[in-house]
Amino acid sequence: MVAVPSEFSGNVIEVAGLTRRFGRKAALADVRLAVPRGGVFGLVGVNGAGKTTLLKHVLGLLRAKAGTVRVFGRDPAADPAGVLGRVGYLSEEPDLPGWMRVRELLRYTRAFYPSWDEAFAEELRAAFGLDPAARVKHLSKGQRARTGLVLALAHRPDLLVLDEPSSGLDPIVRRDILAAVIRTVADEGRTVLFSSHLLHEVERVADRVALIDRGRVVFSGGLDDIKGTHHRLTLRFPGPLAAPPPLAGALAWDGAGAEWAALCSGALDELRGAAAGCGAQVVAHRVPSLDEIFVARVGEKATAPVEG
Amino acid sequence: MDIHISPHDGVPIYLQIVTQVKYLVAAGRLAPGDELPAIRVLAERLLVTPNTVARAYRELEVAGVVEKRRTAGTYVADAGSPLARRERLKILAGRVDALLAEARQLGVRTDDVIDLIRQRDELLQPAPEEV
Numbered sequence: 022m023v024a025v026p027s028e029f030s031g032n033v034i035e036v037a038g039l040t041r042r043f044g045r046k047a048a049l050a051d052v053r054l055a056v057p058r059g060g061v062f063g064l065v066g067v068n069g070a071g072k073t074t075l076l077k078h079v080l081g082l083l084r085a086k087a088g089t090v091r092v093f094g095r096d097p098a099a100d101p102a103g104v105l106g107r108v109g110y111l112s113e114e115p116d117l118p119g120w121m122r123v124r125e126l127l128r129y130t131r132a133f134y135p136s137w138d139e140a141f142a143e144e145l146r147a148a149f150g151l152d153p154a155a156r157v158k159h160l161s162k163g164q165r166a167r168t169g170l171v172l173a174l175a176h177r178p179d180l181l182v183l184d185e186p187s188s189g190l191d192p193i194v195r196r197d198i199l200a201a202v203i204r205t206v207a208d209e210g211r212t213v214l215f216s217s218h219l220l221h222e223v224e225r226v227a228d229r230v231a232l233i234d235r236g237r238v239v240f241s242g243g244l245d246d247i248k249g250t251h252h253r254l255t256l257r258f259p260g261p262l263a264a265p266p267p268l269a270g271a272l273a274w275d276g277a278g279a280e281w282a283a284l285c286s287g288a289l290d291e292l293r294g295a296a297a298g299c300g301a302q303v304v305a306h307r308v309p310s311l312d313e314i315f316v317a318r319v320g321e322k323a324t325a326p327v328e329g
Numbered sequence: 330m331d332i333h334i335s336p337h338d339g340v341p342i343y344l345q346i347v348t349q350v351k352y353l354v355a356a357g358r359l360a361p362g363d364e365l366p367a368i369r370v371l372a373e374r375l376l377v378t379p380n381t382v383a384r385a386y387r388e389l390e391v392a393g394v395v396e397k398r399r400t401a402g403t404y405v406a407d408a409g410s411p412l413a414r415r416e417r418l419k420i421l422a423g424r425v426d427a428l429l430a431e432a433r434q435l436g437v438r439t440d441d442v443i444d445l446i447r448q449r450d451e452l453l454q455p456a457p458e459e460v
Contacts, residue, residue: 060378060380061378196376199376200373200376203369203372203373203376203377203378203379204369204373206378206379207368207369207372207373207379221336221337222336224336224342225334225336225342225376225377225378226376226377226378227378228378228380228381245341245343248341304434308340308341310336310337312337
């Protein structure tokens with residue numbers, strides 16, 4: 022299929038109808054994703070949900086077989102130079118040449134990026150305590166991640182893509198990474214897309230979130246909107262129930278006897294109305310954490326057959 | 330400015346910032362005219378997106394707690410401003426409604442709620458400066 026050049030709509034990333042199969046397994050199924058310019062976009066999902074496959078399409082490492090991928094309005098697989106020059110990328114296990122020294126690796130990488138900021142690279146290297154003479158293969162996992170971060174940031178990319186950047190790292194390195202994310206978006210107009218299964222980190226730094234489960238985007242939107250449309254209601258029934266009653270909007274239940282807590286999606290007054298309709302009194306209400314919403318959403322689909 | 334974010338308790342982060350700044354002002358730890366940190370500075374310190382801090386500052390401005398001065402920064406507002414006072418009372422009225430509704434649901438009488446407010450108020454009085 023010949024991709025028709027799309028009008029650059031102001032979204033830094035636009036993915037539509039993206040489907041990818043590995044053998045019989047659907048890694049991505051009709052994925053639609055729009056990442057607006059500026060801000061931090063968090064991609065969440067369990068391991069194997071399709072996050073990395075999606076990011077590889079965004080980076081042009083995989084070519085879209087069905088559907089379209091646009092980054093800065095261009096196809097990253099067809100125009101890698103036009104796209105990747107403006108992108109910084111850090112993967113979970115950065116693939117760095119072990120035989121190089123840190124100093125050599127920085128000089129080597131710099132050659133690929135006209136916009137490389139030498140002073141900024143040096144500032145980051147010093148702040149992270151990276152020894153310029155150290156061989157990459159002798160660096161600790163944390164120092165390797167920091168090296169990868171310098172390489173991803175030093176050309177001041179318009180788009181920073183991080184794939185599970187905090188995975189397996191200690192809190193201090195994780196802090197460095199999150200601070201780099203914040204600093205990147207604080208620079209006017211820059212965008213960060215990062216995947217993570219550490220939902221409390223995503224909840225902290227993300228403006229928008231997409232939840233991916235088994236290759237599908239379950240929901241996508243502003244974090245505030247997502248939190249505003251999910252509620253955790255504790256319901257008290259006149260007598261003990263063996264199982265929670267059907268309640269419109271309820272995604273997951275927790276409880277026993279006469280008191281049950283429901284994680285619901287929908288407008289609060291409608292949910293209250295529905296609760297009253299099944300004879301329950303709402304005794305507590307709070308905004309659920311992203312983690313709770315995630316579990317409720319993914320758990321909901323756990324009984325649905327996996328296609329393949 | 331001593332602010333702690335707890336991402337686990339479900340309260341939106343911007344609201345945590347709003348509540349804590351209000352508390353710091355109420356407790357006298359932020360005085361009228363004090364400057365709040367710049368948005369990006371606080372964002373980096375708290376490890377939250379700048380948009381979240383910007384939203385918190387906007388809410389605080391609408392509530393009359395802080396004011397922007399010639400785009401040069403955000404300062405704790407002078408509590409004497411009548412407009413700010415009206416705004417504050419409007420916001421408080423909403424909170425009082427929610428409080429009364431909850432009290433009714435829990436079977437607590439309004440007089441007991443008022444007593445409780447007095448008790449809590451005494452606890453909130455500015456503590457003597459610790460050295």
